[in-house]
Amino acid sequence: MLEVVAVCDAILHSPWLLPVLVVLIAIDGPFPVLPSETLLMSAASVAFGTHNALAVTGLFVAALIGSVAGDFLVFGLGRSSHRVLARATECEGGLSSWVRRHLLLRPGTVLVGARFVPGGRLVSTAAAGRFGLDVPRFLVGSVASSAAWSVYMLLIGLLLGPITGGSPLLSLLAGAVMAVLTAGLFALVQRVRAYRARRALAAAQHPTEPPLVLVAPR
Structure with a gap:
């Protein structure tokens, strides 16, 4: 853990920060296990903490370029019918089903909405390639x-800035905590929605019979 913090801390102080962010965010598309979000939040926390508007602008541009590049990478893999992505987009229920139902009709809504769900970027962009959404x-x-x-x-970096005071180490720790909390919150919301969907399905399959009303003879 300390080695990871040391590497990220070195990147935060490096002139290569923005190119590294572009590459990490792009690769994070097909391989969503990289610490790109933590690094971006940490860098934003440092930039806001030191009131560096130019750095904030650079981070936004780097995040935007890296994200679009990664989206197109997954989009291309989806069009090639990659087996791993096929499994990700053809699962029944949950996010995958919602993406398949609405992608071609409302691609903008699907791509934006799925982006804020854990794993949603991979599922939605791969599905866009597999199901023939035009470029x-x-x-x-x-x-x-x-x-x-x-x-x-x-x-999120702006909110963390006053807490970390521009300290790279505190920014990294706060960024990691926020990434875990965000993922946990979305996972909790998905579980609640899935539970409600199961309850609704069960109620539809086994409707409650109306109570019998006995009328006394006159």
Whole structure:
């Protein structure tokens, strides 16, 4: 853990921060296990903590470019019918079903909405490639979702800035905590929605019979 913090701390102080962010966020599309969100939130926290408007602007541009590039990478893999992505987009129930139902009709809404759900970026962009969404509409949706996500990440950095005071170490720790809390919150919401859907389905399959009303003879 300390080694990871040391590497991230070195990146935060490096002139290569923005290019590294672009690459990490792009690769995070098909491989959503990289600490790109934590690094971005941490860098934003440092930038806001030191009142560096130029750095904040640079972070937004880097996040936007990396996100769109990663979206197109997954989009291309989806069009090639990659087996791993096929399993991700063809699962029954939950996010995958919602994406399949609405993607071609409202691609912008799907790409933006799914972006804020854990794993949603991979599922929605891969589905866009597999189900034949045309490139212009995908580009518009990708830019919109990437811009919304970038602003969201920077806002979290803004909230963390006063807490960390621009300290890279505190920013990294706070960024990691926020990433875990955000993922946990979305996972909890998904569980609640799935539980309600199961209850509704069970109620539809086994409707409650109306009570018998006995009328006394006159």
